[in-house]
Amino acid sequence: MTDAVTLRAGDAALTIDPVEGGRFASLVVDGHELLVTEGYGPIEWGCYPMAPFAGRIRDGRFTFHGQDYQLEINMPPNAIHGTVFTRPWEVMAQTAGRADLATDLGPAWPFRGRVTQTVVLRHDGLDAFLALEADDPMPAWFGWHPWFRREVSGVNAELEFTAEEMYERGPDDLPTGHLVPPSPRPWDNAFVGVRAPIRLTWPGVLSLELSSTAGVWVAYDERPYAICLEPQTAPPDAVNLSTVDVPIGEPGHPLTMTMAWRWSST
DSSP states (O other): OOOOEEEEETTEEEEEETTTTTEEEEEEETTEEOBOOOOSSSSSSSEEEEBSOOSEEGGGEEEETTEEEEOOOSBTTBEESBSGGGSOOEEEEEOSSEEEEEEEOOTTSSSOEEEEEEEEEETTEEEEEEEEEESSOEEOOOEEEEOEESEETTEEOEEEOOEEEEEEEOTTSSEEEEEEOOOOSSOEEEEEEEOSOEEEEETTTEEEEEEESOSEEEEEOOSTTEEEEEEESSOTTGGGOTTSOOOEEBTTBOEEEEEEEEEEOO
16 A cells, blocks of 8 residues: 655645545645545545546446447446546655656446556645546546635635636536536536636635646535536536537547646735
8 A cells, every 4th residue: 555645845735645546635735724635435525636537427328439338336326537536546756746646447447548647746836737548449538626625724715717608507417518608606517718717715815726728627616615626628428418529548649638726825
């Protein structure tokens, strides 16, 4: 079993737990914990990579290249957040401010492949890189799922988030594939045309800006204790949406994305 890795830079300390899905288990900035550090099961805490799919797949079913597939249902009635957030990761390299980790997609995914994650901690933020290397052709979209504390040091967060459109939610709460104007909060929605950076501010404590190369952001703020802002390369259930061009992983052609967080005192 690999011990947790702690990166340090200035007044920031980031703990990554390889055993718990390669997730950010804790992020302390200037003495303030920004992440939810525990939860019921693996889904509702920390910040973890989602691959080889992000969000839910309706009933865990999809068709690819004319063949039907049935995935494990890990949030009935759907499959959710891929396979690597519950798999052990290997620490490939580590320095004081950087960690490189990797894992395979495991037996719960019908195609072979590998995911690598690189995280670099800075005194004013972090940079993260995610890559999926396919051994078999496969549909693949991925991202990160951070659970930020709504309250930090007794102060409630204020969210600045502006998007051009969001995916309409059907009666089963999954995207229909149609884009519509953003609705009022609270949200559990996938957005496109998001204006960067997204900003989460705890007034008088800290301001956090988020950006990514991914074209979709899921904003989830229906929990009283947390706000989730998830960059993804495609919306939930993308493989079943006729309006979405699902990225295809091919051997020798990795799929990649990046995420950046920047913080400052307020």
